[in-house]
Amino acid sequence: AHLSVHVKTTLRRMLLKRLIQSDQIAVQRQVGEWIQITYGDVENIKPFFRLALPQMVSAVVLPICILIVVLWFDWISGLILLITAPLISFFMILLGRISKSKALRQWKALHQLGGHFYDILSGLTTLKWFNRSRFQVGVVAKVGEAYRRAVMDELKVAFLSSFVMELLAALGTAMVAVEVGLRLLNGHLSFVYG
Secondary structure, eight states: OHHHHHHHHHHHHHHHHHHHHSOHHHHHHTHHHHHIIIIIIHHTTHHIIIIIHHHHHHHHHHHHHHHHHHHHHOHHHHHHHHHHHHHHHHHHHHHHHHHHHHHHHHHHHHHHHHHHHHHHHHTHHHHHHTTOHHHHHHHHHHHHHHHHHHHHHHHHHHHHHHHHHHHHHHHHHHHHHHHHHHHHHHTSSOSSOO
């Protein structure tokens, strides 16, 4: 929690420094995006440090501990796990690269939507005076549709990566189960360790 507060404060300070150094005309055109980044996006970092970071540490430490214990008790099963476990990481990296481009597209669409919506709200009176408020409804709908498509693409990749991870984990577990079952059947492994 303390780390997330420190990181959020530092990021906001850096963003404000960048905003001060930026071209004023460009900043005025993108006020909505700057507000979205400074308040919305920076605030979304908190769950990463509070939830995701500890889970990432345990995701690295626990499999290594389990592998050491399995290798200690049954080196053949441990060897199978040692071979199949990196396949999960390999495919996750492969799918992560695909997901990165889709996430960047989603990020861009979200900022465009947030910035445009803020700009419309801040200039709503002017739009009403010139009878252009109805036109902006269509523009927001187009930007919203682009964001919806980006989210759906990202969800497809997320479901695919989940499927691949579950499939590889199930295959590794099944290989160990079959191998242990065959050794038990042939009498090469006893039910009691010792």
